[in-house]
Amino acid sequence: MLTIMTSFADITTIGVGGHIARFLEPTSRVGVIEAVEDADAKGLPLCVIGGGSNMLVADEPFNGVVIRDARRRITVPDEAAPVENGERTVHINAEAGCNWDDFVAFTVELGLEGVEGLSGIPGTVGASVVQNIGAYGQEVASTVETVEVWDRKDKKTLEIAAADMGFGYRMSKLKASMYTAPATPAADFFPTPRYVVLSVTFALRHSATGTVGYGQLAKALGVEVGDRMETQTIRNAVLKVRAAKGMLEDAGRYATPAMAGTKRTDQVAIAQRAQAAQQNAASASSTPSDEREELAALTPDYNRHSCGSFFMNPILTLEAAATLPADAPRFDATLPDGTLGVKTSAAWLIDHAGFHKGFTVTADARAGLSTLHTLALTNRGGASAADVAALAKTVQDGVEQAFGVRLIPEPVVIGIDLR
Ligand SMILES: Cc1cc2nc3c(=O)[nH]c(=O)nc-3n(C[C@H](O)[C@H](O)[C@H](O)COP(=O)(O)OP(=O)(O)OC[C@H]3O[C@@H](n4cnc5c(N)ncnc54)[C@H](O)[C@@H]3O)c2cc1C
Structure with missing residues (x-):
């Protein structure tokens, strides 16, 4: 240790x-x-x-x-893939410290379907089930079989079946154990859940093709939602769409002493090359390409210095949703009490409250909205947590004034009150 x-x-x-x-x-x-x-x-x-x-x-x-759990092993106990319900299902276990995108890359390399749409989400396997990560039409919940945890309250290990994980939109019973109300930490288990994840077992389909489950992705691939394509093609397209929005982590962080060794070296190299190529294309410099790749790999991409989407999409009562402007996005959703509600878009509310991409509280502020994505609060270099919190509060207050909706942060906010 x-x-x-x-x-x-x-x-x-x-x-x-x-x-x-x-x-x-x-x-x-x-x-x-x-x-x-x-x-x-x-x-x-x-x-x-x-x-x-x-x-x-x-x-x-x-x-x-x-x-920080330094265990990153992935094991496939039954690679022979027995047939279950007419399909070949492969059970695959990953230790909590395994980098999430390393896990996705591994499953795609092995010809498994189920998590390719979650390519490029930063973080670890352990945390993936805490907030039930989701993107491009997939959620981790749909492939999780069991979660092995240490129960901090009863002081024993447990295997929690997916059905008992309380999975919902960016939610699980692990995350729920940390709060008494939205953004209000529980005294006993914050900032880490009652159940510490030790490993996760997934059930994935043995198939080199996957379903394109999201409009934006289908558009990027030139196909229809629901079409089947190679999982590697889907993964590549997801990474490209994410890069264009700054919704990947800065690959340069794995060159720092505190992060070195936490991600597969070949995957770090691939991510650094892709980031360098993107920066080169944007800068259209006349430097020879090999040299440019190296230089760009060392240039921080501040749009990627974020927590991803900073605010959750609000789920409102039917009455509250009725007060939103007619053109605000509306999707059917379930409220915490199980009744029908309406999910709207946090990005739409922020933008229509006057906070556009690149917004900063003052002209020289070191924290700002990403210039590529309204929902990402970014550190433009040298920001403090107080700078980020000031930006978050300004956006929350502005949206509340405009639409009567208080946005709830998606990240775990430690030592700062952002209710
Ligand atoms: C650029 C960017 C893009 C993103 N895009 C998405 C997206 O598309 N979809 C999405 O859902 N999320 C997204 N996120 C958010 C984030 O990547 C996920 O929430 C991810 O699962 C967090 O993993 P982590 O290991 O970094 O967790 P951390 O930030 O380290 O921890 C988050 C919480 O999980 C707890 N935790 C961590 N490990 C364990 C464990 N082993 N056992 C129990 N609790 C644990 C921590 O205590 C903390 O409460 C994005 C973030 C960034 C920066």
Whole structure:
């Protein structure tokens, strides 16, 4: 187990956050459990971190323990793929510390279908089930079979079946255990859930083709929603669409000491080359191409220094939705009490409240909305958590004034009140 000095700014994608009193990287299953159990027994604040891509942490020192699971193995116990319900299903287990996109790349290489649409989402396998990651018509919930956890309350390991995970839109019973109300931390389990994920077992179809499940993706591929294509083609298209919106992490972060070794080296190289090519195309420089690739790989892409989508799409009561302008997006959704509600678009509300891409609170602010994506709050270099929080509050207040809707942050916000 390694203990190094670090800060949240070094290990989160948005690159802000205070010094960490104790940072541990256990390399065994028992090491993870013991580290969690030790912090809990001592009553210390505990943060189990993955890729730090869904966290905004305050600038003040974190006087507790931060644990990053260094186990990244993927195992396929039954590669022979027995037939289940007329289909060949492959069960595949990944340890919690495994980089999520490494996992997706592995499944696509193996000819498995089910998570290709989730290509390029930063973070780890462990955290993927905490907020039930989703994109381009897929959600991780639909491929999860079981989740192996350490239960911090009852102090034992458990296998939770997918059906008992309480999966919903950006939600699971793990995430629910951290809050008493939206954006209101629970006293017992925050900023890390009651159940610490140790590994996840997925059930994937043995198929080299997948379904294109989302309009924007279908358009990029020149096909119809519902068409079947090679999973590798779908993966490549997802990565391209994401890159164009700045919704990938900055591949340069894996060259830093605090992040080195947390992602497959070949995948880091692929991501760095793609990012360099994108930057070169944008800069249209006359430097020879080999040299340009190297230079660009070292240039930070500030649109990618974010937590992804910062606000959840609000799910409103029918009455509240009726007060929105007629052209506001509306989709059927279920409210927490199980009744029918309406999901609208946080990006639409933000944009129509006057906060457009690239918005900053002041002309020289170091935090701003991404110039490519309204929903991403970015660190343009040298921002503090307080700068990001000031931007978030300005957007929340402005949207509330315009539409009567208070936006709820999607990331885990530690040490800052963004209710
Ligand atoms: C550029 C960008 C694009 C994004 N796009 C998407 C997207 O399309 N769809 C989407 O759903 N999300 C998206 N996200 C959000 C983020 O990538 C996901 O939420 C991801 O699953 C977070 O993983 P992580 O390992 O970085 O979690 P972290 O940020 O490290 O942690 C998040 C939470 O999970 C908890 N956690 C971490 N590991 C464990 C564990 N082993 N056991 C229990 N709890 C744990 C932490 O304690 C914390 O509460 C995006 C983020 C970025 C920066």
